[in-house]
Structure formats: C-alpha cells, structure tokens
Amino acid sequence: MGRGRAPCCDKSKVKKGPWSPAEDLRLVNFVQKNGHSNWRALPKQAGLLRCGKSCRLRWINYLSPDVKRGNFTSEEEQTIINLHNTIGNKWSKIASCLPGRTDNEIKNVWNTHLKKRLTKKSDSNMENLSCPSRTSSSSTQHMLQIEKSIDDQTVRLSNTIDSPTSSYASNYPKSTVLTPNEATGHPKSVVPSNDGKAEMPLESDIDFWDFLDSLDPLQFSTKSEASGEKSDGDEIECKRWLEYLENELGLSGVDNETKEQEIVTTVPQHEG
DNA sequence: AATCTCTTCAACCGCTACCAT
DNA sequence: GATGGTAGCGGTTGAAGAGAT
Numbered sequence: 001m002g003r004g005r006a007p008c009c010d011k012s013k014v015k016k017g018p019w020s021p022a023e024d025l026r027l028v029n030f031v032q033k034n035g036h037s038n039w040r041a042l043p044k045q046a047g048l049l050r051c052g053k054s055c056r057l058r059w060i061n062y063l064s065p066d067v068k069r070g071n072f073t074s075e076e077e078q079t080i081i082n083l084h085n086t087i088g089n090k091w092s093k094i095a096s097c098l099p100g101r102t103d104n105e106i107k108n109v110w111n112t113h114l115k116k117r118l119t120k121k122s123d124s125n126m127e128n129l130s131c132p133s134r135t136s137s138s139s140t141q142h143m144l145q146i147e148k149s150i151d152d153q154t155v156r157l158s159n160t161i162d163s164p165t166s167s168y169a170s171n172y173p174k175s176t177v178l179t180p181n182e183a184t185g186h187p188k189s190v191v192p193s194n195d196g197k198a199e200m201p202l203e204s205d206i207d208f209w210d211f212l213d214s215l216d217p218l219q220f221s222t223k224s225e226a227s228g229e230k231s232d233g234d235e236i237e238c239k240r241w242l243e244y245l246e247n248e249l250g251l252s253g254v255d256n257e258t259k260e261q262e263i264v265t266t267v268p269q270h271e272g
Numbered sequence: 273a274a275t276c277t278c279t280t281c282a283a284c285c286g287c288t289a290c291c292a293t
Numbered sequence: 294g295a296t297g298g299t300a301g302c303g304g305t306t307g308a309a310g311a312g313a314t
Binding site for chain 1: 298299300301302303304308
C-alpha cells in the first residue's frame, strides 16, 4: 500500500460534474443486470464516460435502492452525535448504524448542522461550568459498548451485504424501505442542460418516486439473496422500474441501439 | 429587482487498506 | 515479502439555491 499511485482512469476521457438522468439510467440499468463486482471496469462495460470511482459514489450515495432520502430524524441525529463523540470522523462506521444513510450524507449533516449546533451548545455550556461532562466513567463505558456494537455490526454487514458477486438485488437491505419522497424527499439531481432530452429532472415527477415506493425491496432481496440469482418476479419488477425510468427520460419507444447511442451523445462532454 | 453573502450537499481528490499474484 | 491493482474512506471543493441587503 501507499506505493505511488496509478491514476484510476484516464482523466482526459472521463466526464466530471453532475450526473445526467440518462447516465443515471444507464448505471442503474447496468448494475441491475450485472451487479458491481468491478467498479473500475464498469464504466467501460456500461458505456459511461465516467471513472469507476465516480460510478461507485453515484450508486452508493444516490442511486442505490438502499438510500433513504429526506431529513434526518432527531433520533438519527442523536445517534450521529453519540457515535461521533465515541469514534470521531468514522463516517462509514456511523453510517453502518443508520440504515439507509450514507457516509457522505452523514458527513454533510455533521459538518453543516450538527457541528454548529454542538458548538453553540458548548459555548453556552462554557458559561455554565456546573454542567456535568459526558466523560464520566459510566458514559465512557457506555460509549465503549456502542463502539463494540458498531464493530460487530460492521462485520455482520460485510458478511451479508455486498459480496463481490452480489447482484443489484442483494443490495436491498432486509428492513430498509426506499423512501425517496419523504420530507424533502426527492434527490436534488442537478441536471445539465445542454440537451433537451436529458433535461427532465427525475425528482420532479412524484409518480416516479411513488412507483419506486411501491416496489417491495423484500421481493428483491429475499429470493435473490438466497439463490444468488434473480427470480422471474425480480426481473419483472426490475423491468418495470427500468421501463418507467426510460419513460421518464423520454427514452422509451426507441429501439435499444438508438437509445444507447442517444444516451452517449447526450452526455455532455467535460465542461471546462 | 438586483446584487451580495451564506448555506447546503453532490461530487471530486488523494490517500490507505486490502487482496491477488 | 514485494509489487500492483482495486475498493473504500475522509477531507475538500464548488455550483446552485436561499436569504439578506
């Protein structure tokens, strides 16, 4: 480790910046069919002008059905605060305790909301020195327990989720329901606009998210997790989802080859 | 209404950990 | 054990939107 660094991709040939709906669709489509055992090779195989890292990030933080959108509940915030107190900036570990939340999201929430809030609080606490510190032995013990449970959970998760051969379907968590439109709801996808077709923002269509909501994650996870293969039911659901996506993107009614070409040509090139 | 400033968060970058050879 | 390749993590950035002036 730590020896030199090979560039993860040819930077001159990859697109950067916000993802277009067409790219999203292409990535979802590909991961759904082939899983994501090799992120580096994925962009080429999927016909995306992105680097593997970018694809991975986009999937994990935004496109994965695991991702829970919307405001953090006070319980979630408290969990973050507690865990951060214990383990510091271990965002992925914290995320593993908050189903549906990504490390990036938690990091953002911490930096933009929680940190400031706590700073304010501690400022006011400084004025009130009698405030008991959380470093009492009992709370320390409590934190150690939390830390241990995080480690246990991390091990469990790594054993059950995301095996190298895992399919898209197996990424559905057992209990997490995709709730993209709760609270602020829909992801704020920034849609580059040098092409009319790719302009349609996904989040603008309530039906789309309602449809996603209507999909039963368990249906995806249970069978395929057990068998390692997609069942017919899964495929039908996946197809429905994809068809809907294509519809939303204005890509339906076009034969596949034309569609593929269209997506590639509508992907704006690296904007300066 | 126009402009400026602040806030938010998606995406990028660089590094390390881990695995295969 | 050394080396190379890939995945994942955490810090940082910058565009876009919101709010203030």
